[in-house]
Amino acid sequence: MKLNVTIIRSKRKSISLRVNDSNRIEVRVPIKISKEEIEQFVRSKTSWIKKQIEENERKQLFSKQFDFERHNYILGKTFEKEPNFSYKNRAEQVLHQLAQIISKEINIEYKSYRVITSKRLWGSFSSQKELSLNYKCIILPENLTRYIIIHELCHSKEMNHSPKFWNLVKKFCPNYKILKKQLNDYSFLLKQKDLK
Numbered sequence: 001m002k003l004n005v006t007i008i009r010s011k012r013k014s015i016s017l018r019v020n021d022s023n024r025i026e027v028r029v030p031i032k033i034s035k036e037e038i039e040q041f042v043r044s045k046t047s048w049i050k051k052q053i054e055e056n057e058r059k060q061l062f063s064k065q066f067d068f069e070r071h072n073y074i075l076g077k078t079f080e081k082e083p084n085f086s087y088k089n090r091a092e093q094v095l096h097q098l099a100q101i102i103s104k105e106i107n108i109e110y111k112s113y114r115v116i117t118s119k120r121l122w123g124s125f126s127s128q129k130e131l132s133l134n135y136k137c138i139i140l141p142e143n144l145t146r147y148i149i150i151h152e153l154c155h156s157k158e159m160n161h162s163p164k165f166w167n168l169v170k171k172f173c174p175n176y177k178i179l180k181k182q183l184n185d186y187s188f189l190l191k192q193k194d195l196k
């Protein structure tokens with residue numbers, strides 16, 4: 001297997017290795033380290049690297065099933081593309097409705113709600129109890145959107161990702177670990193340019 005490796009030297013003590021989305025391997029190393037040592041390190045991680053590349057390819061294949069030119073996707077269902085359709089407008093109504101239902105169901109309230117555009121976050125919850133949801137949540141299958149809303153609302157009780165927080169999420173969403181993994185497959189949506 002031919003590896004595409006970039007070496008980044010800096011003032012650091014250890015070596016770290018990362019496979020980015022385009023399958024390039026970034027190795028961060030201390031300034032005074034020999035080429036041989038770096039090569040040896042990379043070689044020792046070959047099977048891990050291979051796994052990462054396979055995972056990238058699987059995710060790319062997954063993302064190819066979506067055709068935003070021809071279809072609209074709402075809560076996991078596929079529709080013909082409507083003229084003048086706006087994901088942001090639809091998200092305002094649909095996500096808020098869902099948030100209200102879930103908030104009642106799990107008995108955790110929020111004070112305000114807004115739809116956000118973010119290349120990094122599906123949602124967030126502020127100390128002022130404002131629930132923010134990325135408009136792209138509307139594209140996800142409903143169980144994943146539910147998980148995101150439950151996750152954010154649970155931050156009303158625990159403003160962190162401690163075991164206590166995850167226990168609370170688990171109470172309302174027993175299979176949250178599986179959902180978290182599934183959600184990871186949709187991360188291409190976050191990075192994608194704005195959807196009309």
Ligand SMILES: [Zn+2]
Nearest residue numbers: 151155160161
């Ligand atoms: Zn969180």
